[in-house]
Amino acid sequence: VNRVNMDALLPRPKEWQLNGNASRIGFRGSYQLTDAIELIYQVESEINFDDDYSLAARGKDTVEQRNTFAGIQGNFGRIIAGRYDTPIKTAGREVDRFNDQVLADVKSFLEGEDRVSDLIMYTTPIWMGFSATAVIITEEDSSKNPRGSGLGDGSSMSLNYSNDYVTAAIAVNDNIDKQDLTRLMTNFYVGSTEVGFIWQRTERIDISAEEKSWFVSAEHRINPRWRIKGQYGKTDYSQLANEDQQLALGLDRIINNNAFVFVNYVAVDRDKTLDSYTDFSIAIGFQIRFQF
Numbered sequence: 001v002n003r004v005n006m007d008a009l010l011p012r013p014k015e016w017q018l019n020g021n022a023s024r025i026g027f028r029g030s031y032q033l034t035d036a037i038e039l040i041y042q043v044e045s046e047i048n049f050d051d052d053y054s055l056a057a058r059g060k061d062t063v064e065q066r067n068t069f070a071g072i073q074g075n076f077g078r079i080i081a082g083r084y085d086t087p088i089k090t091a092g093r094e095v096d097r098f099n100d101q102v103l104a105d106v107k108s109f110l111e112g113e114d115r116v117s118d119l120i121m122y123t124t125p126i127w128m129g130f131s132a133t134a135v136i137i138t139e140e141d142s143s144k145n146p147r148g149s150g151l152g153d154g155s156s157m158s159l160n161y162s163n164d165y166v167t168a169a170i171a172v173n174d175n176i177d178k179q180d181l182t183r184l185m186t187n188f189y190v191g192s193t194e195v196g197f198i199w200q201r202t203e204r205i206d207i208s209a210e211e212k213s214w215f216v217s218a219e220h221r222i223n224p225r226w227r228i229k230g231q232y233g234k235t236d237y238s239q240l241a242n243e244d245q246q247l248a249l250g251l252d253r254i255i256n257n258n259a260f261v262f263v264n265y266v267a268v269d270r271d272k273t274l275d276s277y278t279d280f281s282i283a284i285g286f287q288i289r290f291q292f
Contacts, residue, residue, distance in 0.1 A: 088171040097219050185197070
C-alpha cells in the first residue's frame with residue numbers, strides 16, 4: 001500500500017494506492033539430454049491484480065510476460081533463447097535495495113533496466129570468481145532500428161567477478177532501446193553490512209543526447225529480525241541541463257528467508273528547465289517468495 005504524491009503526472013494523484021510491485025508466478029524445469037548436456041526452461045508472468053490507475057500496473061495488462069526462455073547448460077556454460085533481463089540490468093540487481101517498489105526502484109531515474117525479447121544469451125562457467133555473459137538480439141522489424149538490420153542488431157555483455165567480500169561487474173549495451181550504455185557496479189560485504197555503487201553513461205543513438213548517472217546504496221542487518229537500507233542517486237542530462245535525484249529509505253521486519261514486511265519512503269526530484277517537481281511515496285507492504 002502506497003501513499004503517493006505524483007507531481008510528474010496529469011492529473012496529479014495524491015492518494016493511497018494498492019500496488020502489486022511486479023508480483024509474478026511461473027515455473028521452471030530441466031531434462032537431462034545426455035551425461036553432459038541438460039535442457040532447461042522457464043515460463044514467468046507478472047500478475048497485476050491492482051487496477052490500471054495504480055503506479056505499478058499503469059499501462060500494463062493483467063498478465064504480462066517476464067523472463068521466459070528455453071536453453072541448454074553443461075560444463076561449457078549456459079545458452080538460452082527467449083525473453084530475459086539484459087546483463088546490464090542483472091549487473092545492478094544487488095545494488096538496487098528497493099527493486100520493483102514504486103518510485104524506489106532505480107528505473108525511476110536510471111536507464112538500462114531492460115528486459116528484451118528475441119535474444120540469444122551465453123553465460124560462461126565461473127572460473128576463479130570470474131564469469132561473462134553475452135547477448136545478441138534479433139530485430140524482427142528492422143524498420144524500427146536506426147542502424148539497419150541483421151542477426152545482432154542489438155547486443156549486451158558483462159564481465160563479472162564475485163567472492164565472499166565483493167561483487168563487481170562492467171557491462172555494456174549496444175543499440176538496446178535506441179541507446180548505447182556502459183555501467184560499472186560494485187557491492188561490498190562487511191559483516192552484516194552491504195555497500196554498493198553504480199556509475200553509468202548513456203548515449204542516445206537516434207538523437208544527440210547523453211546521460212550520466214550514479215548512485216550509492218547500503219543495507220545493514222541490525223539483528224536476525226530487522227534490516228535497514230537506503231540509497232541515493234542522480235542522473236544529469238545533456239539536454240537543457242535537466243537533472244533527476246532519488247532518495248530512498250527503508251526498514252524491513254524479516255519473518256524468514258523468504259518473507260518480510262517493509263516500510264519505506266522515497267522521493268524523486270526532477271529538476272527541469274521549464275519546471276521542477278518532486279514525486280514521493282510512503283509504502284507499507286509484505287513480500288514473500290515461495291516455490292512448490
